[in-house]
Amino acid sequence: MSAAMNQSPVASPKADIILSARGLTKRFSGFTAVDSVDLDIKRGTIHALIGPNGAGKTTCFNLLTKFLQPSAGKITLNDRDITRLSAADISRRGLVRSFQISAVFPQLSVLENVRIALQRRRGDSFDFWRPEKVLSAYDEEASARVEEVGLSSHLHEPAGELSYGRKRALEIATTLALEPEMLLLDEPMAGMAQEDVGRISALIRKISANRTILMVEHNLSVVADLSDQITVLARGQVLAEGTYEDVSQDERVVEAYIGAGHE
Numbered sequence: 001m002s003a004a005m006n007q008s009p010v011a012s013p014k015a016d017i018i019l020s021a022r023g024l025t026k027r028f029s030g031f032t033a034v035d036s037v038d039l040d041i042k043r044g045t046i047h048a049l050i051g052p053n054g055a056g057k058t059t060c061f062n063l064l065t066k067f068l069q070p071s072a073g074k075i076t077l078n079d080r081d082i083t084r085l086s087a088a089d090i091s092r093r094g095l096v097r098s099f100q101i102s103a104v105f106p107q108l109s110v111l112e113n114v115r116i117a118l119q120r121r122r123g124d125s126f127d128f129w130r131p132e133k134v135l136s137a138y139d140e141e142a143s144a145r146v147e148e149v150g151l152s153s154h155l156h157e158p159a160g161e162l163s164y165g166r167k168r169a170l171e172i173a174t175t176l177a178l179e180p181e182m183l184l185l186d187e188p189m190a191g192m193a194q195e196d197v198g199r200i201s202a203l204i205r206k207i208s209a210n211r212t213i214l215m216v217e218h219n220l221s222v223v224a225d226l227s228d229q230i231t232v233l234a235r236g237q238v239l240a241e242g243t244y245e246d247v248s249q250d251e252r253v254v255e256a257y258i259g260a261g262h263e
């Protein structure tokens with residue numbers, strides 16, 4: 001077999017793994033918040049990172065999205081080493097972190113918020129003073145993104161006047177404008193009223209159709225409902241992995257949650 005054939009992505013046993021971490025470790029002045037974590041995220045799945053308070057989920061998430069540099073370990077995206085790349089570099093490579101609601105410009109309309117995200121993707125300057133004609137060239141695509149998240153009837157409403165759940169949907173639309181191959185969601189249900197939890201869950205399921213999603217989420221019924229695969233962290237280490245059924249029946253997981261004062 002030729003070398004070229006050997007390198008074919010189809011032939012690679014890792015072809016179905018989009019994001020991978022090996023020995024991922026983060027120490028904060030002597031305290032190890034993330035300790036030798038191995039993680040494989042399968043392409044096209046919804047993968048949840050869960051664990052009791054202080055387990056290291058946020059730190060792990062920040063390492064994978066390059067908001068923190070690891071003390072040790074390796075991260076690969078589509079088999080390429082991204083350990084030393086910046087957050088902006090990996091976002092250009094299709095790994096995009098969804099920002100919290102504060103990333104939405106409250107005075108600007110829903111459409112304008114998505115339009116700015118599209119400009120950012122195209123490398124256009126973050127310029128509010130562009131001629132209207134240039135900006136409106138983005139409108140068609142921005143409208144499509146807005147429709148995708150179910151906000152078409154709020155297109156011209158200032159983002160600041162949207163309900164909390166709709167702000168989250170808008171924030172997801174601005175993230176989709178960056179055309180992520182993989183989306184990382186940091187506690188998408190945080191602060192949501194019960195009726196919004198259902199809507200945002202349905203939205204996450206919808207946008208997962210042709211993407212990979214990794215989320216840190218405390219709401220375990222959402223995790224049970226959405227996730228194909230779950231990694232449970234405790235004290236910075238991987239405690240268990242599998243489907244919700246697998247991990248929820250694992251005694252070590254139950255003990256870790258009870259020990260940390262969760263119900």
Ligand SMILES: Nc1ncnc2c1ncn2[C@@H]1O[C@H](COP(=O)(O)OP(=O)(O)OP(=O)(O)O)[C@@H](O)[C@H]1O
Pocket residue numbers: 028031032033051052053054055056057058059060
């Ligand atoms: N910048 C930092 N400096 C020192 N210690 C930190 C820092 N960031 C996190 N830690 C510690 O690392 C541990 C893991 O924190 P992390 O926020 O990653 O956990 P978590 O699982 O996201 O918790 P929670 O569910 O409460 O958000 C905690 O003990 C925390 O106090």
